Amino acid sequence: MRESAAERHDRLLELVRGRGSARVSELAAQLGVSPVTVRRDVEFLAGEGRLDRVHGSVSWPEAARPQSAAGTAAGTASAPGTTPTPASRELVIGMLAPHATYYFAEVIRGAHEAAAAAGARLILRISDYRPQEDAGRAAGLLAAGAEGLLIAPGWKEPDDPVEHGAWIAGLPVPTVLLERRGVPGRELDDLDRVCSDHGHGVLIALRHLLGLGHTTPLLMARADSPTAIAVRSGYRHALDALGLKSPGGPIGSVSAETDPAGFERAVQAVRAAVAANRATAALVHNDVDAIRLVQRLAELGVRVPDDLALVAYDDEVAALADIPLTAVAPPKREVGRHAAELLIERLRRAPDGGTGGAQEPPRRHVDLLPRLRVRASCGAPADTLRASGSAHS
Structure with missing residues (x-):
């Protein structure tokens, strides 16, 4: 199946995010496309503020870098020896859903409401029930600046959690599963999750x-x-x-x-x-x-x-x-709301997030009753x- 422009953008963003910066020629070789195509993609992504262009190279936007990695971003400098308070800046959380209508419309609405109430920004990607593409969609969310993820994989078959789920446990940011359960005893069973019973x-x-x-x-x-x-x-x-x-x-x-x-x-x-x-x-x-x-x-x-x-x-x-x-x-709307609140709590209580090294709270499996x-x-x-x-x- 031919790769869409959105999928190529996701791969390009993930490459730049991992390196910090890269030349157009290097990106073209990595992506397997022409430099002209990469330049068009870079121009589009830079116009959206998702990349910076500097003399034939592209770099990850300074404003999108986590405070712990970027030090003090422009306009948010901290006094020497202090750590920025997580609540003092807008959190960005990503959400991957298999669909944006029918059942998941309410789940998304609940997550969006909880994010807005907490002063966080929610960004969304849709998998269209293609579990083999979930990892790429999640990478796109990270490339867009998501500091934590709400994941509802596009699983359809009983074996999908095993065949298309292991990557979730390796994500580098706090992650909450919603309306999905891992296989007992396997990696995903250790993640936070919020589900309908x-x-x-x-x-x-x-x-x-x-x-x-x-x-x-x-x-x-x-x-x-x-x-x-x-x-x-x-x-x-x-x-x-x-x-x-x-x-x-x-x-x-x-x-x-x-x-x-x-x-x-x-x-x-x-x-x-x-x-x-x-x-x-x-x-x-x-x-x-x-x-x-x-x-x-x-x-x-x-x-x-x-x-x-x-x-x-x-x-x-x-x-x-x-x-x-x-x-x-x-309780679809409540699933989205509880999952977003749990993720935001995780992000704001993280040991490196200004809480003085507070111990991470236990993981939670939350079942809400229909x-x-x-x-x-x-x-x-x-x-x-x-x-x-x-x-x-």
Whole structure:
């Protein structure tokens, strides 16, 4: 795949950041492009203030260098023998997210709000769920001046944390994982992280449906994201915790846009389970699939909630369905906020950050609990819907 200009800029910035300065000819050789291309890139990056140009060479901007490395930057000189106070300058934190819409829009918003409240600047890069490019995106954030990183890798497959995650543990700045977990016993398990407890989210959904008198709810879920994988795992654990037997195993779902035939197979499997009285309730990941499922089941003569009570997982657009969908709502905004606050605390309490050599606090694994927002699709009594609407929305 041809390298984009943004990806080349990231590599160029990382080279200059590592060396401090470099000649255009050297950068062209390292990047495998022509000097003309490098000069154009340098002109663009210098115009953005991300590089300095000096007589055929480029250098890392003095203002972007950490205080500990650059000494006293212009306009911020310290008295001899003193260390600049971290709170006296703007911190820059970088955030790598797999997407900027749907689920992660709220995570990003929460991180941005926390950064602004702390007087820090948040800069963002998006991986588009290409985990093989995450390291380059993170390098671009560092090259842009990020002093700490919030990382939500673009993992999709169960093996991605091992195949595409080891680089995170070697990052040279404080790092917080968000909505992602490392493999127990491996490098990433030692990092700070802030996550939604999706297992708890599944458990509260199943308990609610059982409390309404339904048989063991079935699960229809994708397997193409860490959230989907966590929902599947949470379903198995919830069945064990509640002493239930699976009504035939999870029904695998796929995107209706990319694989309409595969999605139709999942719909037909749900319809067959209802027709055979194997299920009267279902948990569906995600909102979009749940809305499409309700529409297609109606065409097949299966009514929600009369024939099938339904709970969606994510609560991004669940309330906008024709029949408003009861949904598990992970605390997305709070995940971003807590992760940013944790990272900023790390940066301001670092031993070399003016705190007099204070000992680094313990690493933290923070799990935030999802909430259940009860609407019409689960068949709850009207008084329950009203109470839930005031308590949870």
